[in-house]
Amino acid sequence: MKQFFITATDTDAGKTFVSCALIHALTQHNKVANDEVLKVAAYKPISAGCELINGQLINEDAKLLSDFANCDQTIAQINPIAFKEPIAPHIAAKKQNKKITISDINSYYQQVKSFNADVTLVEGAGGWRLPLGPVSTCSDNNSISNGKTNKPTYQFLSDFVKEANLEVILIVNMKLGCLNHALLTYETIKADGLKCIAWIANCASNEPMNNLSENITELENILPMPKIAQLDFINDVDEEGKTVSYFEKVNRAANKINLSIL
Template sequence: MAQAYFITGTDTDAGKTSIAAGLLYAAKQQQRSTLAMKPIASGSEMTAEGLRNSDALALIAQSTVQLPYSEVNPYAFAPAIAPHIAAEEADVELSVSDLYRAAQVILQEQADFTLIEGAGGWRVPISATEFLSDLAIALQLPVVLVVGVKLGCINHALLSAQAILNDGLELAGWVANVVDPNCARLTENLATLRLHMPAPCLAEVPHLPIASAEYIAVYLQQACLYLINDTAK
């Protein structure tokens, strides 16, 4: 049975793409078909084929179902700034309805394991009236929250989790991704998160010198099984 999840983070640079790529790699190791989407991406580089975003390319590299880049990342912007500001500067109008239709193209492929990755944190504006979280609500996908473990992450994680639940969505689980190798009282912080987060911890990923999908997947095997086998629901 095909499983699909929306991946969000506690903040920019929480490691959403690294965790998503690791989960996709782990799913491939279990002989599952994989597909991912990055609806909106800022911080893209111009190439001969047009604007390309490194996060979107990382997801494509771990997808067994290969689609045109424009379907995986329909909105790519050059400056590494908030999506609604980047869109305004590029004279592009973003809307949940357009993103929803683009996401349906991905979901209709019915890959065994599909991930749709957000941008930044949960409540990221895409226009003056809509947020990227509205796309997750429209899609009604369960959410995986990537917690970038660093000083201040407990507050960010608890507020993000509460916002997801208040929006009526299922929080399938969260991944502790250690982004600060010098995070003080790491064990105590993780214990506090486990105590207060209203969803299971799917995995703890240490700070890795090589943050490739292959290395990260080592820590995500059980999380991947949990999600693929629908245990989260």
């Protein structure tokens, strides 16, 4: 079973869109024995910004993932930790007197792995170093040491990725600053002892980046892993005035992804 973690240079970089496109490409363009479709499971451990529907918090990104994954997962199985407010998850958890733990994330992940999918795609939240909150705090009596304030030890979603030893695919949000963001993210992934196997250039904004092709060339030269796709922004309405559905956008993007190294 192959396991990939999808991260990005920042939030709103199009992780869910790219994840859906990857799933669609894998299920539609790859075949296994006897020409059977690959089974692909999705896992988005944490989300914030959910709608309460019939007593259940539903995240739109998780719902989209469920539309493309083909292991008959429930929304809760895809996205077990969900918060209503669209804020940093660990802050949302603190406001509810809850904690997000690596142990819980890993436990939910083992349930996803029980589907025995050919490929499991794990989508992160925010960027690589998403905080999950402190794992320890310092007492007031020990708050000052050698003139410096002792700070709590934090855990991050990347700690789960390290524990699960997932291969990483980096989504680069093509905008001003992306060269720095991409290189810093890659270097941190490498420093964490993980393998970043590919990157995808994603134009997540309808305002095109100045000198886009030059910036992509620079990234191709700087980043050591291969670029497996360049995805353009797709408007909701095409040049003929026809509405372009989310499925059609995903399908177009899927056709541009090179799956050969995955």
